[in-house]
Amino acid sequence: MWLAQKVVRLVVVLFAVSVLTFLLTSLLPGSPVNDILGPRASDPVLSARVRHDLHLNDTLPVRYEHWLGGVVRGNFGRAYNDNEKVTDIIRQRLPVTIELLLAAQLLSLAVAIPLALLSAYRAGSRLDRAITATSFGALSVPDFVIAIVLVFVLAVRAHWLPATGYTHLTDSVTGNLRSIALPTITLALPLSAVYTRLLRSDLIATLQEEYILMARAEGLPTRRILLRHALRPSSFSLLTVLGINTGALIGGAVIVEYLFALPGMGSRLVDAIGRREYIIVQGLVLVIAVAYVLANFLVDVLYGVLDPRVRHA
Amino acid sequence: MTLLAQTALATPLLDVRDLVVHLRAPGGTVRAVDGVSFRLAPGEVLGLVGESGSGKTVMARALLGLTPRHAIARASGEVLFLGRDLRALGERALRDVRGREVAMVFQDPMTALNPVMTIGAQLAEPMRHHLGLGRREARTRAIELLERVGIPSPQRRVSDYPHHLSGGMRQRVVLAIALSCGPKLLIADEPTTALDVTVQAQILDLIGDLQHEQQMAVVLISHDLEVVGGRADRIAVMYAGRIVEQAAARAVFDAPRMPYTEALLRSVPRLDQPSHTRLEAIPGRPPGLDAALVGCRFAPRCPRADDRCRSEEPALGADDAAPDHLYRCWYPV
Amino acid sequence: MPDLATVAPASGAPAPDASLPTAGRRRALGLSFWAPAAWIALVAFGAAFAAVLPLKSPTRSDFAHIAAVPGTGGHLLGTDEIGRDILSRLVYGARVSLTVGLVAVAVGLVVGGAIGLLAGYHRGKTETVLMGIVDVMLAFPALVLVIAVTAFLGQSLRNVTVAVAIVAVPAFARVARSATISCVHRDFVTAARGMGATTWRVLRREVLPNAVLPVAAFALVVVGVAIIAEGGLAFLGLSVPPPHPSWGSMIYGGKNKLADGTAPFISLIPAGVMFLTVLSFNVVGDHLRSRFDTRAGVL
Numbered sequence: 001m002w003l004a005q006k007v008v009r010l011v012v013v014l015f016a017v018s019v020l021t022f023l024l025t026s027l028l029p030g031s032p033v034n035d036i037l038g039p040r041a042s043d044p045v046l047s048a049r050v051r052h053d054l055h056l057n058d059t060l061p062v063r064y065e066h067w068l069g070g071v072v073r074g075n076f077g078r079a080y081n082d083n084e085k086v087t088d089i090i091r092q093r094l095p096v097t098i099e100l101l102l103a104a105q106l107l108s109l110a111v112a113i114p115l116a117l118l119s120a121y122r123a124g125s126r127l128d129r130a131i132t133a134t135s136f137g138a139l140s141v142p143d144f145v146i147a148i149v150l151v152f153v154l155a156v157r158a159h160w161l162p163a164t165g166y167t168h169l170t171d172s173v174t175g176n177l178r179s180i181a182l183p184t185i186t187l188a189l190p191l192s193a194v195y196t197r198l199l200r201s202d203l204i205a206t207l208q209e210e211y212i213l214m215a216r217a218e219g220l221p222t223r224r225i226l227l228r229h230a231l232r233p234s235s236f237s238l239l240t241v242l243g244i245n246t247g248a249l250i251g252g253a254v255i256v257e258y259l260f261a262l263p264g265m266g267s268r269l270v271d272a273i274g275r276r277e278y279i280i281v282q283g284l285v286l287v288i289a290v291a292y293v294l295a296n297f298l299v300d301v302l303y304g305v306l307d308p309r310v311r312h313a
Numbered sequence: 314m315t316l317l318a319q320t321a322l323a324t325p326l327l328d329v330r331d332l333v334v335h336l337r338a339p340g341g342t343v344r345a346v347d348g349v350s351f352r353l354a355p356g357e358v359l360g361l362v363g364e365s366g367s368g369k370t371v372m373a374r375a376l377l378g379l380t381p382r383h384a385i386a387r388a389s390g391e392v393l394f395l396g397r398d399l400r401a402l403g404e405r406a407l408r409d410v411r412g413r414e415v416a417m418v419f420q421d422p423m424t425a426l427n428p429v430m431t432i433g434a435q436l437a438e439p440m441r442h443h444l445g446l447g448r449r450e451a452r453t454r455a456i457e458l459l460e461r462v463g464i465p466s467p468q469r470r471v472s473d474y475p476h477h478l479s480g481g482m483r484q485r486v487v488l489a490i491a492l493s494c495g496p497k498l499l500i501a502d503e504p505t506t507a508l509d510v511t512v513q514a515q516i517l518d519l520i521g522d523l524q525h526e527q528q529m530a531v532v533l534i535s536h537d538l539e540v541v542g543g544r545a546d547r548i549a550v551m552y553a554g555r556i557v558e559q560a561a562a563r564a565v566f567d568a569p570r571m572p573y574t575e576a577l578l579r580s581v582p583r584l585d586q587p588s589h590t591r592l593e594a595i596p597g598r599p600p601g602l603d604a605a606l607v608g609c610r611f612a613p614r615c616p617r618a619d620d621r622c623r624s625e626e627p628a629l630g631a632d633d634a635a636p637d638h639l640y641r642c643w644y645p646v
Numbered sequence: 647m648p649d650l651a652t653v654a655p656a657s658g659a660p661a662p663d664a665s666l667p668t669a670g671r672r673r674a675l676g677l678s679f680w681a682p683a684a685w686i687a688l689v690a691f692g693a694a695f696a697a698v699l700p701l702k703s704p705t706r707s708d709f710a711h712i713a714a715v716p717g718t719g720g721h722l723l724g725t726d727e728i729g730r731d732i733l734s735r736l737v738y739g740a741r742v743s744l745t746v747g748l749v750a751v752a753v754g755l756v757v758g759g760a761i762g763l764l765a766g767y768h769r770g771k772t773e774t775v776l777m778g779i780v781d782v783m784l785a786f787p788a789l790v791l792v793i794a795v796t797a798f799l800g801q802s803l804r805n806v807t808v809a810v811a812i813v814a815v816p817a818f819a820r821v822a823r824s825a826t827i828s829c830v831h832r833d834f835v836t837a838a839r840g841m842g843a844t845t846w847r848v849l850r851r852e853v854l855p856n857a858v859l860p861v862a863a864f865a866l867v868v869v870g871v872a873i874i875a876e877g878g879l880a881f882l883g884l885s886v887p888p889p890h891p892s893w894g895s896m897i898y899g900g901k902n903k904l905a906d907g908t909a910p911f912i913s914l915i916p917a918g919v920m921f922l923t924v925l926s927f928n929v930v931g932d933h934l935r936s937r938f939d940t941r942a943g944v945l
Contacts, residue, residue: 009778016782024794124383136932140925142874144881145897145917152904210424216379217419218439218490219411232429251787255878266789270882273793281790289785296781 002304010297017289018071022064025282067282076283086283089268094250094287096166097257097264100180101249104187105242111188112195112238117226119196120203131196138193146186147259154182164261183260187253191245195238202234209233236303243299247292251285324396326530327353327376327498332390334368334375342386344606345371347554349390350629353530355497358521360545360562361534362577366599368554369534373502376532377415378407394498413443416491420503422483426475432459433471436490443494458489462519481512485519492523499524500532505540517544538577542566550574553600553610556629560638570638570645573611609643617644679933682926689923693740701734705889713909726912727899735891736919742803742885742892743923746876747869750807754814755865761815762822762861767853769827777823783816788875793884801887806879810872821864825857859934866931870924877920893920 058066070077076086115135119128154160161182167175206212207230215225254266261267265284272280334346345368353359363369374380376392378399392399394415399407411417419425427435436458437451446454452471459467462485475483484504491499501520505513521544524531535541541548542562549559550571558571569575576595597614600606609626612618627641692699702708707729708719716724716732723732765776795809838851873893879885880894888895893916900912 009774013778013781013785016778017785020782020786024790136925136928137921140870140928141921142877142894142917142924144878144894145913145921148897148901148904148913149917152907152910210419210421211427213374213379214417214419214425214487214490215427215438217377217411217417218442219408219413220438220442221408224442229427229430233427247785248787251790254787254789255881258882266787269787269790270793273790285787285790288787288790292785292787293781296785 003301006297006300010293013293014290017293018068018286019064021282021286021289022067023060025278025285026060026063071283071286076286077279086280089280090265090283090287093263093265093268093284096262097250097253097266099169099176100183100187100253100257100262100264101246103180103184104191104249104253105246107184107188108192108195109242111192112199113231115192115196116199116203117231119200120207120230121222121226123200123204123207132200135193135196138189139197141190143186143190144255144259146189147182147256150182150186151259164259166260166262180262183253183256183262186256186260187249194241198241199234199238202237203230206230206234239302240299243295243302244292247295250291251288325352325393326355326357326395327532328391328393329376330391330393332372332375332392333388334371334380334385335387336371336380336384337386344554346375349551349554349556351549351556351559353498353532355530356524356528357547358524358531358533358545360541360548361532361551362536362538362541362548363551364536364599366553367536367551369536369551370502372551373417373500373532373534376500377411377417378402378404379417409443412439412491412496413494414496415498415500416494416496418484418487418491418499418501418504421507422480422487423507425487426483428475431472431474432478432486436471436486436493439490440493454493455489458493459486462486462489462523463515464489480508481515484508484512484516488516488519488523492527492529495527496529498530498532500534502534503536504533506535506537513540520544538581550577553606555610555641556639557611557641558639559629560635560640564635564638568638568646570632570640571611571642572615572617572644572646574640575646609641619644675933678929682929685922685926686930689740689919690744692737693744696734696737696741699737701737702731704730704734704738704891706730713903713912715909716911716915723915724909724911726896727903727909730891732896732912732915735896736893736916739891739893739896739916740919740923742806742880742890743873743876743920745803746807746810747873747927750810750814750872751865751869753807753811754818754868755861757811758815758818758820759822759861762819762824763826763853763857765819766823766826766857773823776819780816780819783812784820788813789878792875792879796879796884801884803886803890806876806885810875813875814868814872817868818861818864822857822861825860826853829853829856863931863935866927866934870927870931873920873924873927893917 067077074087076090115131119131122128162179165179167179169176212225212229215229220229251266251269253264254270256262257264257267258270265288269281269284269288272278272284329352330350332346332349333344336343336345347368349368349372351359361369361372371380375388376399380388388400390400394410399410402410426432433452433455436455437446437448440446440451440454441448456467456471459470464470464482464485470478475486478486488504499520504520505516508516517540520531520533523529533541533545545562547560548562548565549556550565550573551557552573558565558569558574560570565574566578569578573595576593579593580595595614600610600613607626608623609615609618612622615622621643625643627643629639629641631637631639702721708714708721708725708731709729711719711721711725712729713727714721714725714729716722718724721731721733723736726732726735761776761780765773765780791813792806792809795812796805799805799808838847876885876892877894877897880892881898883895883898885892885894896916897913897920900909900914900916903909904913
């Protein structure tokens with residue numbers, strides 16, 4: 001069946017991802033022994049013990065097996081230096097990143113869908129050209145520039161919103177919203193530009209189809225035609241990219257998280273790489289990569305649900 | 314009283330007066346419809362015949378105001394439906410006419426149906442919008458309509474998607490949608506061109522049945538005279554944006570006046586001719602509609618053309634003996 | 647870091663950008679094409695001939711003019727937070743940005759394009775394997791890959807370029823595959839194969855010319871993405887090490903003076919230049935796409 005095929009592929013890709021993650025971090029330069037023991041690394045007894053504890057004497061495949069076995073059981077290992085459990089790190093950091101990316105996606109859709117509809121319906125008009133030009137502009141600004149400009153304008157000058165820091169949802173809802181407002185806008189700006197252009201493009205193509213003309217000939221109102229007839233067949237590219245982005249943003253919002261001091265996955269990952277905390281890097285990268293693959297998989301399945309032709313192709 | 318006589322007395326359902334539609338094109342302007350006039354009585358079937366490039370599709374769409382606004386270079390004339398000029402109506406008022414009083418059927422059933430909506434949903438939509446039917450009512454009506462157009466097991470088909478159906482079935486669905494609100498006029502733009510030959514006859518028969526049942530007027534557009542042949546009360550022949558002959562169907566077939574019509578009739582292959590009879594094609598091609606045209610537009614391809622034809626365009630006129638048979642030729646057949 | 651996959655159109659044919667579908671379909675190459683093209687040419691010229699242009703040193707500080715406003719002390723665009731001339735740093739920084747942008751994209755285009763072409767043409771197992779590898783590569787957060795590469799190989803212009811190229815390959819593979827699939831099924835390819843053409847010949851003469859166009863248009867957009875990517879890396883201190891200037895590191899250097907409002911131009915000038923450059927590539931790429939997108943207009 002169509003679904004079964006995709007699940008098999010998913011499993012294979014996930015497996016490959018785990019192998020690659022492991023290889024990547026295992027091959028990074030620097031020895032964990034030095035990092036843990038510091039100056040005491042010259043002591044042969046101590047370093048031998050650390051090597052044994054970390055299974056560093058085993059061959060690569062054995063180490064991989066050991067690591068994967070642990071992962072499957074929910075044990076991602078512990079950081080070398082402070083013995084922090086990687087799973088704890090993930091549990092703390094992941095929700096923050098997810099909240100940020102969901103907010104950014106929602107905001108960009110809220111902006112992109114109406115703009116795209118307007119633009120496509122009045123394709124070629126001055127409004128359309130203005131929207132398209134603005135989209136181009138928004139696409140061309142790097143996120144770190146948006147971030148620092150926003151901070152400059154809204155936080156420093158106007159004092160409306162906090163420049164950095166994160167307030168948890170459980171502590172204060174308004175505080176939480178205010179703390180993610182700027183980072184959300186930063187992320188949403190280029191996203192909404194991409195979505196607007198994508199949706200507009202597909203909408204224009206759909207609006208040329210004969211069934212749209214037929215709907216007009218039936219005397220149906222324009223808004224209905226746009227929303228009910230045109231939007232659905234035009235959403236495929238948008239949905240695909242939406243899904244891909246959701247997966248990608250888990251690891252991709254790094255700069256924004258860093259600049260706004262948000263305790264998310266990306267910022268922790270950068271720290272870990274810098275501090276050579278490879279176990280942490282391994283665990284976080286695995287989660288990020290798996291999330292991406294799963295998101296893609298879900299998008300694929302959703303395709304089949306939305307476009308009945310795909311299921312029966 | 315004969316239908317024709319009744320027709321002469323009744324007020325026309327549709328009265329198109331000197332319709333002109335010129336379109337913008339990369340090279341300049343295309344005079345797709347260059348002064349078309351005809352009338353249609355209630356319940357009458359008018360067959361509109363023309364080669365591709367004659368402007369018939371543009372005309373069909375222009376009747377309902379479906380030509381994209383930005384593409385129109387020039388437009389004038391009146392389209393009187395029950396006395397109201399459709400061209401003068403605003404978009405909102407037009408929408409009330411479309412689907413409800415005047416319906417349209419398109420050529421390619423593969424592309425005329427929305428691929429991501431069920432048949433039932435697409436059928437129900439105009440009824441819910443124009444007639445205010447509730448969801449369940451509309452679904453019941455939809456099933457009835459499917460049955461009426463000859464689709465087997467309509468209760469199941471109602472939840473199907475268009476790609477589950479064959480071409481002929483889809484066209485039946487398109488017809489059902491068009492008729493759902495009981496329109497008085499149906500414009501069928503090449504309804505069978507995209508279908509297999511065997512299915513074509515079925516669809517045309519269906520249109521004929523429905524037309525009788527609903528006492529609907531039909532404008533049946535085709536490039537194929539055979540399609541229009543037995544089904545129309547009157548036939549209008551269109552060439553290069555103009556009507557060049559218009560008469561009762563019988564008259565057009567038995568005694569065509571315009572050489573073009575005659576050539577069209579002759580070019581249809583017949584089974585009773587001896588085998589290997591050469592097909593008679595009309596030499597040349599229809600004029601590009603962007604050039605300014607001088608004289609009779611058929612002159613370049615007409616075997617009877619002379620200098621008068623080439624310099625002066627004939628007006629649409631008739632013989633005193635047959636005032637209902639209009640034609641546009643200096644030297645009629 | 648912007649994800650290249652988001653810029654790549656999804657499965658299926660690349661989304662056509664049909665501007666108004668009527669007369670004037672082939673947008674005349676007006677100002678909206680030549681202006682950005684001229685800007686790109688200007689930047690490229692500066693990058694190429696930086697050494698022979700009459701510029702101040704990009705690395706030596708002029709202690710008499712720290713954070714000088716543009717126009718003062720002989721510095722056309724002012725100086726940065728430790729007194730270095732902004733204009734010359736911009737020009738030298740352009741070298742980094744353009745090298746990464748153009749070279750990384752070129753490599754990604756050739757390698758990724760080849761993969762995508764083969765996958766799209768042969769389909770079946772070849773496609774599954776190739777695109778499986780591509781999917782796995784795409785699953786990795788781009789930043790991690792790049793950081794890993796630079797950590798592995800050291801921070802230098804060459805390595806940053808290699809890293810961005812690696813990230814670009816899978817995105818191009820996807821686009822090339824879509825483009826190939828959408829023309830492989832067209833009749834003229836079947837006709838060529840029916841006439842007995844070998845795979846190589848079919849690819850070269852029928853598929854490639856048609857698939858190249860959407861891929862090329864995509865490539866220009868990716869150049870913009872790559873420039874931003876390098877900018878982000880430089881901002882994090884992971885690109886070419888100081889004192890070599892890079893637009894991203896210039897923006898980072900001026901961050902504090904922007905936050906307190908004393909000398910916002912230190913960040914904003916390089917940000918503006920980066921913006922204009924990326925915008926230019928985007929606009930030119932879009933022109934290319936709409937030029938070669940031959941779709942029948944409505945009517």
